[in-house]
Amino acid sequence: MRPLALLTLPVVLWASFAAAAPEPPAPAAPGLTAGVAVVDITPPVGYRMAGYFSERLSTGTHDPLMAKAIVLRQGGQAAALVCCDLLGLTPAVTAEARKKAEAATGIPASHILIAATHSHTGPLYYGVLRDDFHARAVAAGGSDPHEQVDYAADLIANIARAVTEANAALRPVTLAVAEAEPSPPLAFNRRFHMKDGSVRFNPGVLNPAIVGPAGPVDPQARMVLVRDAAGGRPLAALANFALHLDTTGGTLYSADYPFYAEQALRASLGREFVLVFGTGTCGDINHIDVKTKDRLKPDEIGARLAAALGQAKERLVARPSLLVRSTVVDVPLQTYTPEQLAAARERLPQIGKSGEFLKDVEACKVLTLEARGRPALPPEVQVFRLGDDAAVVGLPGEVFVELGLAIRRGSPFATTLVIELSGDDPDYIPTKKAFAEGSYETVNSIIAPGGGERLVDAALRLLKELKAAGE
Numbered sequence: 320m321r322p323l324a325l326l327t328l329p330v331v332l333w334a335s336f337a338a339a340a341p342e343p344p345a346p347a348a349p350g351l352t353a354g355v356a357v358v359d360i361t362p363p364v365g366y367r368m369a370g371y372f373s374e375r376l377s378t379g380t381h382d383p384l385m386a387k388a389i390v391l392r393q394g395g396q397a398a399a400l401v402c403c404d405l406l407g408l409t410p411a412v413t414a415e416a417r418k419k420a421e422a423a424t425g426i427p428a429s430h431i432l433i434a435a436t437h438s439h440t441g442p443l444y445y446g447v448l449r450d451d452f453h454a455r456a457v458a459a460g461g462s463d464p465h466e467q468v469d470y471a472a473d474l475i476a477n478i479a480r481a482v483t484e485a486n487a488a489l490r491p492v493t494l495a496v497a498e499a500e501p502s503p504p505l506a507f508n509r510r511f512h513m514k515d516g517s518v519r520f521n522p523g524v525l526n527p528a529i530v531g532p533a534g535p536v537d538p539q540a541r542m543v544l545v546r547d548a549a550g551g552r553p554l555a556a557l558a559n560f561a562l563h564l565d566t567t568g569g570t571l572y573s574a575d576y577p578f579y580a581e582q583a584l585r586a587s588l589g590r591e592f593v594l595v596f597g598t599g600t601c602g603d604i605n606h607i608d609v610k611t612k613d614r615l616k617p618d619e620i621g622a623r624l625a626a627a628l629g630q631a632k633e634r635l636v637a638r639p640s641l642l643v644r645s646t647v648v649d650v651p652l653q654t655y656t657p658e659q660l661a662a663a664r665e666r667l668p669q670i671g672k673s674g675e676f677l678k679d680v681e682a683c684k685v686l687t688l689e690a691r692g693r694p695a696l697p698p699e700v701q702v703f704r705l706g707d708d709a710a711v712v713g714l715p716g717e718v719f720v721e722l723g724l725a726i727r728r729g730s731p732f733a734t735t736l737v738i739e740l741s742g743d744d745p746d747y748i749p750t751k752k753a754f755a756e757g758s759y760e761t762v763n764s765i766i767a768p769g770g771g772e773r774l775v776d777a778a779l780r781l782l783k784e785l786k787a788a789g790e
């Protein structure tokens with residue numbers, strides 16, 4: 320970590336730019352303020368858990384699930400970034416939470432990013448499988464013993480509360496960026512070229528039929544560190560790393576490896592430090608190294624991630640200048656035939672028990688498309704400029720790493736955090752190349768090939784606009 324005295328530098332630099340203006344003397348640069356808040360979103364024990372294709376009931380809590388919010392304000396600009404320890408979010412939840420948060424704080428809904436971390440040890444509160452489990456429980460017993468709360472309604476209120484409380488805790492801050500590559504690596508591409516010419520996801524460790532990975536990784540972890548301008552105490556960091564949050568399993572609620580990363584960073588940054596984890600584009604990335612039987616555990620992953628980020632050199636964000644842009648992209652959805660729909664409906668009660676995984680996934684996809692009932696998704700791409708050299712992008716869905724890399728490489732900002740599962744969870748967002756290769760993620764995707772590349776184009780356009788825009 321850098322000495323604290325240096326951390327007030329961006330304000331000083333800002334002031335010196337402003338001071339270059341002609342007479343009369345320019346007013347002090349508009350200060351950057353931030354607030355942080357955390358709200359517990361753990362459902363009751365016994366609620367269904369998300370992440371897999373069969374019914375799974377929670378039996379307890381390893382670590383509570385949280386909605387964590389950072390609110391930033393500078394001059395007339397305001398933004399909120401919220402990350403929730405959940406597999407995903409629905410557009411209904413995020414739209415309502417943003418509306419409530421805007422009403423309470425005045426932060427425009429379009430300036431509020433709400434993302435899920437993709438923890439596979441959180442509640443199953445939406446989707447075709449949840450709807451089926453719930454309907455069957457109600458049919459059997461008159462009510463659903465595993466849904467004794469309206470989780471979606473509670474979640475909306477809790478997210479809005481997190482934004483409201485963060486907005487009430489505003490104080491002058493400085494922003495710094497830290498980037499690091501954990502070594503040995505934590506993230507692996509999980510799609511492989513096989514000797515038979517196919518591409519397979521998770522083909523199994525030490526599988527002799529593996530030729531090599533079918534895609535890259537983004538090995539770099541990044542964080543934007545928010546420090547109290549008076550004294551330099553670290554309040555929070557928005558971290559970003561492209562690695563699937565499915566390293567825990569079991570039936571205890573847990574935020575997965577970011578929980579351990581936060582615990583480890585608190586040892587050096589203080590007990591009240593909050594790690595807001597914005598999951599990177601990890602649609603095709605997990606923690607399984609097929610070259611060894613040794614599997615990384617969530618505590619090891621969190622500790623190594625924290626060690627890499629904690630030891631990384633901080634760079635002050637140059638000339639903090641908050642500005643937000645967003646756009647809605649037309650992403651066509653896949654189509655299905657009446658026969659496929661009939662087959663999916665017939666299959667629904669057997670999903671998770673049939674032993675034919677990809678057929679189960681395909682049935683879920685067709686039923687999800689039917690439930691969405693639209694020819695296209697209207698996904699929102701949000702971009703937040705933090706300063707001359709740092710920006711944050713929010714995209715919906717489980718985005719393939721190549722798409723996130725394309726945004727980071729094409730971005731005019733030196734540091735660009737790309738957060739997936741923002742606003743909506745339309746399952747996987749593969750590349751056109753992956754659609755041609757097939758396997759699990761392309762079956763578990765509702766978008767038509769090319770949709771992911773459209774999101775990249777939109778993000779790059781907004782990044783360039785924000786780079787060119789004034790304050």
Ligand SMILES: [Zn+2]
Pocket residue numbers: 437563717
């Ligand atoms: Zn996933």
